Amino acid sequence: MIYIPVLIAVLSLLCPGPNPMYTLEKLSGQINTKYDEINPVVSLDGKTIYFTRVGHPSFDKTLKVDQEDYSKTLGFNSYIERLKDVYAQLGDGNNTDPISSAFNQDIWIATSEHGNFDQIIHPSYPLNSALPNSVCAVTTDPNMIIIVNQFYKDGGMQKGFSFAKMSDWHSWRFPEPLFIYDYYNLEAGVNLTLSKDNEVMVLSMQRHNSLGENDLYVSFRVHTTLWSAPLHMGDVINSIDNEITPFLSDDKRFIFFSSKSQAGTDQDVYVSERLDDSWTEWSTPRALPTPINSGSDEAQPFLNQKSGYLYFTSTRDGSSDIFRVNFEKPESQPVAIPIVKTAEAPQVKCLIVDGKTGNPIIGSLQYGYAGEDGFHDTKAVDTRGIQLPIDDPQKIVRFKAKAKGYITREIRIDVAALLLKEKNPVILVPADPLVPDAKISLAPIYFLRGKDKILSGSFAELDRLFSIMKQHPSLQIKIEGHTDNVGDEFALFMLSDKRASAIKKYLVTSGIQAYRIKTKAFGPRKPLNDNSSEELRSMNRRVDVIITKV
Structure with missing residues (x-):
């Protein structure tokens, strides 16, 4: 059989040149000027757009130092010298004209009832x-936004983020700090996005475990103004290049971001799909087609589900401007993906394997595509496995096994990526045996750093464990808590005990009888590896669920 490399679209073959499904629109001259316009952020109802204008001479000139506002107490030349000193401290030491500095950034707001954003406001x-x-x-509160940096009334500023709340249309309260555990950023460039429900935060920043420049990290809301320590989102979505300006779709399934193009000369906008509940397993990022990406720098994607518009910035006309296309849903749009195509639908071999022994077992296998209700088909599978035709390999494929005496869960596989790496890939679909001493596979359970408070991002996985126990009323389990080796051993032992107990409490509160759940704390005594790196230590900070009685 002859394999021919081609470019495939998610729904149809791509033709050279701009994709006809997208109509590119550059926002009006009231928004786009000869200056740089960046960071478009749209309200949930699609009627308001916040953006940043860089180097504009009408910037708000308030410059407080020890509560003295130099814009009111100094003459123009002295003020400019002071401003030059401030920007030099921030990193722009070579700019002789601070007004044109990249650090001269102001927030502008445009509103409209009909989507043309013709009412422009420049807040003071x-x-x-x-x-x-x-x-x-934006946040769930329509009057509250999140802004870069933390500010103090005496004029001070430090790295981080703040909440800003509108009192009325032309008046804003002083920003209040947003807190992230273990927050640090090695470089000045940083950005974040919030899920629609504000429970999940994705940040772009450079940390000690970054693969190159900025990488993407995830945090979970702990309290109204507090999020968990950032977790690296893995080496599929991150690279040695610069992953910046993330945006998370309303259903938390897709992430858009900007990174270096395949040509390596500019930034492109990419999209990737989350494959499970761990937030570290993602499909291979795919560059959006023209006219979104153009060969210039494209960044700062923002998809507003209400209007269906994908907003982004581009330097294709010289300065940075804001554009939009009518994008609808990510999964229904054509995206250029290099795959291997045959005259027939490619086939992949699938095996159902015992999660404890790794041996093939007999069962049935359901499979379908992400974004579709139900499954495409169900096939009987013996210990030799089965060859499954994948009609649309560029889509994410869902698999779920069924086998007597086993607990199963859905997995998602990026088949297009597999076909690029292997000529004859084999997909192993795990099933956990319902026998004593077997482990029930769970996505990682996240806690507040150093505490036993379960983060909201893990509730879905604990609800799955609750459902398993409801479906098997005689099932009894032991919850084992583990930590890494950083800190006092007794304190780590107590922490692992409290975390195991917190999971038991969650299940009991949900309706599972307490006698069916035991807990055991191991602290750092049963590591999976040698704890020699932060990535390895994160694997040791875990909770295992072991079956004790069926």
């Missing part, structure tokens, strides 16, 4: 000042 202090100001995300 305290939302804007002579310091860098930019919006990252």
Whole structure:
């Protein structure tokens, strides 16, 4: 059989040149100017757009030092010298004209009832000042946004993020700090996005475990203004290049971001799909087609589900401007993906394997495509496995096994990526045996750093464990808590005990009888590896669920 490399679209073959499904629109001259317009953020109802204008001479000139506002107490030349010193401290030491500095950033707001954003507002202090100001995300409160940096009333500023709340249409309260456990960023460039329900935060920043420049990290909401320590999102979605300006779709299934293009000369917008509940397993990122990506720098994607518009910035006309296309849903749009195509639908071999022994077992296998209700088909599978035709391999494929005496869960596989790596890939679909001492596979359970508080991002996986126990009323389990080796051993032992107990409490509160659940704390005594790196230590910070009685 002859394999021919081609470019395939998610729904149809791509033709050279701009994709006809997208109509590119550059926002009006009231928004786009000869200056750089960046960071478009759209309200949930699609009627308001926040954006940042860089280097504009009408910036808010408030510059406070020890509560003295130099814009009011100094003459123009002295003020400019002071501003030059401030920007030099921030990293722009070579700019002789601070007004044109990249650190001169102000937030602007445009509104419209009909989507043309013809009413422009330039808020004054305290939302804007002579310091860098930019919006990252909207919140569930329509009057509250998240902005870059933390500010103090005496004029100070430090790295981080803040909440800004509108008092009325032309007035904003002083920003309040947003807190992230173990927050640090090695470089100045940073950005974040929030899920629609504000429970999940994705950040772009450079940390000690980054693969190159900025990488993408995930945090989970702990309290109203507090999020968990950032977790690296893995080496599929991250690379040695610069992953920046993330945006998370409303259903938390897709992430859009910008990274270096395949040509390596500019930034492109990419999309990737989350494959499970861990937030570290993602499909191979795929560059969006033209006219979205153009050969210039494209970044800062923002998909507003209400209007169906994907907003983004591009330097294709010289300065950075804001564009949009009518995008609808990510899964229904054509995306260029290099795959191997045959004259027939490619086939992959699938085996159902015992999660404890790894041996093939007999059962049935359901499979279908992500984004579709139900499954495409169900096939009987023996210990030799089965060859399954994948009609649309560029889509994410869902698999779920069924086998007597086993607990199973759905997995998602990026078949297109597999076909690129292997000529004859084999997909192993795990099933956990319902026998004593077998482990029930769970996605990682996340806790508040150093505490036993379960983060909301793990509730779905604990609800799955609850459902398993409801379906098997005689099932009894032991919850084992484990930690890494950083810290006092007794304190780590107590922490692992409290975390195991917290999971038991969650299940009991949900309706499972307490006698069916035992807990055991191991602290750092049963590591999976040698704890020699943060990535390895994160694997040791875990909770195992072991069957004790069927």
